[in-house]
Amino acid sequence: MPQAPAPPRSGRRHDREILSLALPAFGALVAEPLFLLTDSAIVGHLGTAHLAGLGVAAAVLATAVNVFVFLAYATTAAVARRVGAGDLPAAIRQGMDGIWLALLLGAVTAAAALPAAPWLVGLFGTSPTAAPHAVTYLRVSALGIPAMLVVLAATGVLRGLQDTRTPLRIAVAGFGANAVLNVLLVYGAGLGIAGSAWGTVIAQCAMATAYLVVVVRGARRHGASLRPDAAGIRACARAGAPLLVRTLSLRAVLLIATGVATRLGDAEVAAHQIVLTLWTLMAFALDAIAIAGQAIIGRMLGAGDGTEARSVCRRMVGWGVVSGMLLGLLVVVARPLLLPLFSTDASVHRLLLPALVVAAVFQPVAGVVFVLDGVLMGAGDGPYLAWAMLATLAVFAPVALAVPALGGGLTALWWVMGLMMAVRLLTLGLRTASGRWLVTGAVRG
Structure with missing residues (x-):
C-alpha cells in the first residue's frame, strides 16, 4: 500500500534543512577551484611557459587529490549515522579514523609524487620550456597533499555532524590566505612559480589545522579518543x-x-x-x-x-x-x-x-x-x-x-x-x- 504524501509542514521543514546545509556547501565547493584560478592569474604574469607548466602540474595534482574524494563522502555517511543514533563520541571517533586514513594516504601519495614529478609531467608531452616550471610547482605542491586529504576527511566529519557552515568559513579564509601568500611569495619574495606553490601549501596546511582544532575540541568535549585505531582505519578504507x-x-x-x-x-x-x-x-x-x-x-x-x-x-x-x-x-x-x-x-x-x-x-x-x-x-x-x-x-x-x-x-x-x-x-x-x-x-x- 503506497504511503501517504508528507504533509506540507513536513515538506517545508525538509526544505529549510536542505537549504541550511546546501547553501554553505555550495559556497565551499565554489571556493575550491578559486585556489587554482588565483594561482593561474598570478603565475600568468610570469610568462606563458610558467602558466603552461602550472596547467600541467595542476592537472596532475588535482587527479592525485580528487581520486580520494571518498574520504569526504564515506566519512560523511558514517559520521551522520552515528549522529542519528545519538552517539556523538562514536561519531567523532569514526571521523578521527577517516582523518588518520587521510594522513596515511597523503603521506604515501606525496612520497610517490616527489620523485615521479618529471615522469608525470612528461606524460602530458609538456614542452621543454614549460616542463621545468611544471616539475617545480608539482614537487612543492606535493608536500601539501597530506593536508589536502585531511581537509577532505575533516570536511566529511563536519558534514556528518550536520555542519556545512564551518567548512565554508575555512574555505573562504583559505582562499584569502592563498591569494595574499601568492602575491607575497611570487613577487615580494621573488620565488616565481615555486612561491605560488608554497602559498598553496601553506594555505592548505592552515586549513587542515583549523579543521583539526574544531574536530579535536569536539573529541575532548565528548570524551572521544584521538589515537589512531588500526581496526577503525581499515574499516574506513573498506567503506571508501x-x-x-x-x-x-x-x-x-x-x-x-x-x-x-x-x-x-x-x-x-x-x-x-x-x-x-x-x-x-x-x-x-x-x-x-x-x-x-x-x-x-x-x-x-x-x-x-x-x-x-x-x-x-x-x-x-x-x-x-x-x-x-x-x-x-x-x-x-x-x-x-x-x-x-x-x-x-x-x-x-x-x-x-x-x-x-x-x-x-x-x-x-x-x-x-x-x-x-x-x-x-x-x-x-x-x-x-x-x-x-x-x-x-x-x-x-x-x-x-x-x-x-x-x-x-x-x-x-x-x-x-x-x-x-x-x-x-x-x-x-x-x-x-x-x-x-x-x-x-x-x-x-
Whole structure:
C-alpha cells in the first residue's frame, strides 16, 4: 500500500534543512577551484611557459587529490549515522579514523609524487620550456597533499555532524590566505612559480589545522579518543574502496570524452573544454544538494527512521529537478553572453552553440542523478554505486569512441554525454525505488 504524501509542514521543514546545509556547501565547493584560478592569474604574469607548466602540474595534482574524494563522502555517511543514533563520541571517533586514513594516504601519495614529478609531467608531452616550471610547482605542491586529504576527511566529519557552515568559513579564509601568500611569495619574495606553490601549501596546511582544532575540541568535549585505531582505519578504507572505484570510473568517462573531442579537431576540443567547464560549474550547484542528502539521509537512517529518509529523498529529487531546469534555462538564455567570454574564434562558437544546448537540456536529469548519488552515499550504499558507475562506463565508452568513426561531431559527443547521465539516472533510480538502500542503524551491516 503506497504511503501517504508528507504533509506540507513536513515538506517545508525538509526544505529549510536542505537549504541550511546546501547553501554553505555550495559556497565551499565554489571556493575550491578559486585556489587554482588565483594561482593561474598570478603565475600568468610570469610568462606563458610558467602558466603552461602550472596547467600541467595542476592537472596532475588535482587527479592525485580528487581520486580520494571518498574520504569526504564515506566519512560523511558514517559520521551522520552515528549522529542519528545519538552517539556523538562514536561519531567523532569514526571521523578521527577517516582523518588518520587521510594522513596515511597523503603521506604515501606525496612520497610517490616527489620523485615521479618529471615522469608525470612528461606524460602530458609538456614542452621543454614549460616542463621545468611544471616539475617545480608539482614537487612543492606535493608536500601539501597530506593536508589536502585531511581537509577532505575533516570536511566529511563536519558534514556528518550536520555542519556545512564551518567548512565554508575555512574555505573562504583559505582562499584569502592563498591569494595574499601568492602575491607575497611570487613577487615580494621573488620565488616565481615555486612561491605560488608554497602559498598553496601553506594555505592548505592552515586549513587542515583549523579543521583539526574544531574536530579535536569536539573529541575532548565528548570524551572521544584521538589515537589512531588500526581496526577503525581499515574499516574506513573498506567503506571508501567502492567509492574510489566509482570516482575512477567517472574520471574515465570524462577522460574518454576529452580524448574523443581531441580526435575531432582543435576547434572541437576547445569548444568541448568550454562546455565541460560550464557543466562542471553547474555541477557544483547540484552537488551542494547531494551533500545535504548525504548528511540528512545518513542521520535519519542512523536514527532508524527509514520512512522519513524516503520522504526527504523525494523532496530532494524535486529540488534536483527544479535546480537543473533553472540552470539549463540560464545557460540557454545567457549563451550569447557566455561565448565571447571564452573564445573569439567563430568556428569555436559555431561548434559550441548546439553542444551547449544539449548540455543544458540534460541539466534536469543531472539534478536528479546528483541527488540520488548523494542519497545512496548517505545510506552507505557504496558497492552498488561502484557497480552502477562501472556499468555506465561500459555503455558510454564504446558509443563515445564510435562518434568519430561514424562521422559525428561535438554535438553528437554531447548527446552521448547525455546518454551517460540517462544510464546513471536509470541505475540510481532503480536502486532508490527498490528501497534496498534503507538500511537503518548506527552502522550499516
